[in-house]
Amino acid sequence: MSGAEREAIVKAAKEMDKALTLADFKLGRLEKERHTLSILLDETIQELQQKTVILKQANDNLTLALTETKSTQAQLIHKEKLASLGELAAGIAHEIQNPLNFVNNYSEVNVELIQELDEELEKGNLEEVRAILSYLSENEQKIHHHGRRAEAIVRGMLEHARATPGEKTPTDLNALADEYLRLAYHGLRAKNPEFQCELVTDFNPNLGSIQVVSSEVGRVLLNLFNNAFYAVGQRAVLMADQAYTPTVWVSAHRLADKVEIEVRDNGTGMPPEVQAKIFQPFFTTKPTGEGTGLGLSLSYDIITKGHSGGLRVESCVGQGTVFTIELPASSDSGQ
Amino acid sequence: MKSKSIKGVTIPEITDRFDAALGDGFKPTLAIVFLSMKQDRKAVCQLLNKHNVAIFGATTAGEFIDGEIGEESIAILLMDLQPDYFKMEFMETGTETTRDIARKIGETGVSSFAKPAFIVASGGISTDGEMIVRGIEDVVGPDIPIFGGMAGDDFNMTGTYVFTNNYDSDDAIVALILDNQKINVQGLATSGWRPFGTIRTVTHSEGNVVYTIDDEPALDLIIRYMGVSKDIDTYKEVIVNIGSEFPMQIQREDSVPILRAPLYANQSDRSLVCAGSVPQGAQIRFSLPPDFNIIEKVVAECNEVKAFQPLADALIMFSCKARHLSLGPMVSEEIDQIKDVWGSPMVGFFSYGEFGKTINGKHEFHNNTCSLVVLKEN
Secondary structure, three states: OOHHHHHHHHHHHHHHHHHHHHHHHHHHHHHHHHHHHHHHHHHHHHHHHHHHHHHHHHHHHHHHHHHHHHHHHHHHHHHHHHHHHHHHHHHHHHHHHHHHHHHHHHHHHHHHHHHHHHHHHHHOOHHHHHHHHHHHHHHHHHHHHHHHHHHHHHHHHHHHHOOOOOOOEEEEHHHHHHHHHHHHHHHHHHHOOOOOOEEEEEEOOOOOEEEEOHHHHHHHHHHHHHHHHHHHHHHHHHOOOOOOOOEEEEEEEEOOOEEEEEEEEOOOOOOHHHHOOOOOOOOOOOOOOOOOOOHHHHHHHHHHHHOOOEEEEEEEOOOEEEEEEEEEOOOOOOO | OOEEEEEEOOHHHHHHHHHHHHHHOOOOOEEEEEEOOOOOHHHHHHHHHHOOOEEEEEEOOOEEOOOOOEOOOEEEEEEOOOHHHEEEEEEEOOOOOHHHHHHHHHHHHHHHOOOEEEEEEEOOOOOOHHHHHHHHHHHHOOOOOEEEEEOOOOOOOOOOOEEOOOOEEOOEEEEEEEEOOOEEEEEEEEOOOEEEEEEEEEEEEEOOEEEEEOOEEHHHHHHHHHOOOOOHHHHHHHHHHHHHHOOEEEOOOOOOOEEEOEEEEEOOOOEEEEOOOOOOOOEEEEEEOOOOOHHHHHHHHHHHHHHHOOOOOEEEEEEEHHHHHHHOOHHHHHHHHHHHHHOOOEEEEEEOOEEEEOOOOOEEEEOOOEEEEEEEEO
């Protein structure tokens, strides 16, 4: 073997040795890493399992909480309906009293007419008998008419308190607004005979009928009217020794693709920070026990979610407040 | 600027090679000296003092001038840099804080040069390297170059030293402040450690001591990953190896994670003393060592630096001891290939913490990193 060959062999052996050392090192390190990674994998799986259990528990709790919230919410909405019904009760009583008076008066008249009829029959005065029968028939129609009127008011009241919303039907919003305005006003007057307020209405006769759930929109109107009366009442107290005519204006207009109902008052008005919160549930400026804080929040939901409309407010402290309900006329089936 | 690197295992050997280096009329003014605790620092200093060479010295956990890594040896980089282009500072901590003395170094820097650059080494096993960067930054701002390393002690973890011509201390900072308008200082800090496992939270820490991670004693957690028994007798080996095994990557919002390696553990409270601050509440991930292809990546990054610094008069490398342990024989290959990028004389050592910048980051204190400094006289 020549010197050069020996040198080449030694060099090759050295390189081989170096490569072996490197391979040996890499193998050792890989083995170490494998060990660590297997521990890590175990740990990660354990952690995942623990987290799965925690997540499931959290999910169960949330589901339960959601169910409870929904049921509480339903109860609250129902309570609010009953509360507004309470506000209506006095107005309803006032409204029913009218037809009842008619029914009573006409039936009393009829009793007398029947006596007269009996007498005329004895006399054989057929001419008179026919005339009395004709009065009787007219009076019976009036009794029936006012009976139906009372029935409609009671039906409306029941509708108002229903737990589930009713169907959308073509509704004369002018009539609805007018009826609820009177119910609200008389309801308040029944509770507080001192209360005085000028009511100014401006109903556009060409409004047409609009597809709404009348009991729901009625509740919204009732709410806005009650708030307006409350605001003017408060201002009346503040301005006790000054000239002030509490006034509530209600108007309905037809625009191109929508109908607007405006409820305006010259009451106390609201600062911007109150305006920002009035549609939040449970927000109220009324003393404890006087407001649920749900009226406007539910009204907002009824108009925006239930009827794809809008409810907005403009207010100025010391001047008054305007609430505007917008309802799309696209679903209107009238005219 | 001309530079030469020499190495040896005995004082006579170094003396011979030093004399040989001077043979062609080379007159060094500055020496970067990295040597083992076993070596006679005084004798080396005397040799250099005789020739009026300024010394920037640190003890190491291994030192090199090329891929052949010395153990318990001496490695020196000699440069004939004009004395008014640099200033050597040596500051003992004494009763002051690390940050305080780092500020003083920063002040010397700004009073000496319009644009200073800092190369620092620190002695002291539990010194928080981050405070050195912060202290200098307090004075000079965040954009001034800071490179360097924490001295080593052959991995005994008993005491690390820095030294200059007539001073030597295990509780001091030595700083080579360069006139950056005369000497271009570029560099690169690169790690390659791969994050693994889920993000964990440091639940209790003070400065650079980590007590608990996710409410578990920090040492217990690391021992679990290593898969060793908790027998107290095995602790010693565990403690020595933890830094190389599982450096923590502190997650940061706007920049890449920063590595923090445990230097040693306290058995009594099972805490870890790290080579830099680990804030309480920090989100961390542990790391696995760099892939075997790390060398190609490092060389590629060096070539990026070379693109705007094509020539070098000298190279200084501060490479983490943990990196040496995890790359094993591959680290020689890495050093050789980095050296070949510029083909300039080099000196380096295995350190307990590194100062430098990542390719897109700013100057920071790192662990488990290789920090390279490229010097070129304008």
